Amino acid sequence: MTDQTVVADGRRARRERNRAAVIDAMFELMGDGHLPPSVDEVASRAQVSVSSVFRYFDNLDDLLQQTVARYFERFAPLFEVPAVPDGDVDDRIAALVAARLDLWEAIGPIARMARIRAADQPKLAAVLAETRRDLAAQVRTHFAPDLDGLARADVDDRVALIDCLSAFESWDLLTGTHGRSRQLVDRAWTSGVRALLAPT
Incomplete structure (x- = not known):
C-alpha cells in the first residue's frame, strides 16, 4: 500500500x-x-x-x-407488531396499540418534520407513502383471524379505519391538541379498535 x-x-x-x-x-x-x-x-x-x-x-x-x-434504520424494530397467533382479539389489540404508541413516541419529531416537508420533496413523499402502505398491510395481517369470514369490502373498511385510528396523525392530534396522556390514548384506541372488530 x-x-x-x-x-x-x-x-x-x-x-x-x-x-x-x-x-x-x-x-x-x-x-x-x-x-x-x-x-x-x-x-x-x-x-x-x-x-x-x-x-x-x-x-x-x-x-x-x-x-x-x-x-x-435505528427504529426499525419499533415498526413491527409482535405476532399473537394463539391469543384472543384483546391480546392482538393490546399488541397493536402498544406497538404504535411506542413507535410514535420514539419518532414523533422526525415523523412530524417528514410530513411537513413531503409536500415539496418527492423522494420523502414516496418514502412516507410506502411506510403508510406497509403499516396498513400490517393491520390487515395482524387482525386476519378476527376479519376472517367478512366480505372484502367490510375487511377493507375496518382495516382502513383501524389504520387511521392508530396513525401518527391521530396520535399527534390526541397528545398535542387534546393533551391526552399515553394511558388515555391507549384506552381510547383500545376501545375504538375493539368496536371496529366487533361482529356485526
Whole structure:
C-alpha cells in the first residue's frame, strides 16, 4: 500500500465520520424539538464547519432525507407488531396499540418534520407513502383471524379505519391538541379498535 493510498483512505474515513456526525446532529436536534434545525445548529452540534455540511450533502433537503433514512434504520424494530397467533382479539389489540404508541413516541419529531416537508420533496413523499402502505398491510395481517369470514369490502373498511385510528396523525392530534396522556390514548384506541372488530 502506497503512502498516497493511506492518505486517500484516511481522508475517505474522515469524510464518512463527519457525514455520520452531521446526520446524527440533525437527528439529535430534531429529537430535541428543533424543527427544522438551522445549518448553523447542525454544524455546531456535529463540530464541523457550515461549509463542510454543504460539502457532505447537496443541500438541507438531502441531509433531511438521509436523516429520515437513519431514523428508519435505528427504529426499525419499533415498526413491527409482535405476532399473537394463539391469543384472543384483546391480546392482538393490546399488541397493536402498544406497538404504535411506542413507535410514535420514539419518532414523533422526525415523523412530524417528514410530513411537513413531503409536500415539496418527492423522494420523502414516496418514502412516507410506502411506510403508510406497509403499516396498513400490517393491520390487515395482524387482525386476519378476527376479519376472517367478512366480505372484502367490510375487511377493507375496518382495516382502513383501524389504520387511521392508530396513525401518527391521530396520535399527534390526541397528545398535542387534546393533551391526552399515553394511558388515555391507549384506552381510547383500545376501545375504538375493539368496536371496529366487533361482529356485526
